[in-house]
Amino acid sequence: MDIDAGDERWEVIAPSALPLDDGWLTPSAMTMDDIARVRGEFVDAARRALDAGFRIIELHMAHGYLLQTFLSPLSNRRDDEYGGSLAGRMRFPLEVAAAVRGAIGERVPLFVRISSVDGIEGGWTLDESVELAAALKDAGVDVIDCSSGGNSPKGATNASLKRGPGFQVPFAERIRAETGILTQAVGLIRDGAFAESVLREGRADLVAVGRQFLFDPFWGLHAAYEGGLDPDFEAWPQSYGWWLEKWDKGIRASQGGSG
Ligand SMILES: Cc1cc2nc3c(=O)[nH]c(=O)nc-3n(C[C@H](O)[C@H](O)[C@H](O)COP(=O)(O)O)c2cc1C
8 A cells, every 4th residue: 555654545535536636646436325424424523522522513514625525516526416406515514414413402503614615716606605504504503604715736725815804704794694694704804803893793793713813822812902801801810810900000000091
């Protein structure tokens, strides 16, 4: 068997036997047995996550992972009931969502991360995401987490989109407005005031922040302070929050504020 970087290759499966690009492994097209088995494996994984203490389940239907490859016409060329029309391409992801909802009960929040668009000609569109979100809502999903891209050899979230602050917020906004499902906005949300405006303007129900937390692990505390939500540093570790409160009041007093 070929060895790459010390790991043995595992068998790759996908909706259709299409490599992502020249030189990539060619997966085998999933059989009906594969589809039933993987659906069960999603259910098992969700149960393990709850047993391990997680309180929200998020299904990954984005970024070139298996369920997205069923959705996108770029990677799903099946001619059975799991491909073809939008309904066919959505069938397996919807079955997984319904099976997971059935297994975790009504009270555990169920999120689904989607690639709102492939960002590639001939690929998955925002109109299709609206249809998918409505169907996921009917299957018992609570929140659509609106990312994009990834069904491409160029990278996990690659899509030909102009990237600026909140560039994926319009996806969350449209899906929320047209289906009534809760949405989560993500992608280049860097300051608390902007995050707050996304929520207040009803463009999304939740915002997610990634790399800004790598840059500033206290981002949430700083955003709460700057937004006037935590003026007394009560959200900070108590062992030094009490001192930051004195420090802050001292600075304000020295500047002639009410302190
Ligand atoms: C180090 C790193 C690892 C990531 N891993 C994942 C992942 O496993 N699954 C996923 O859906 N997104 C992953 N992402 C993408 C983030 O969830 C997020 O969508 C993206 O970084 C955009 O948000 P941001 O601009 O706030 O960072 C990762 C991002 C970073 C920086």
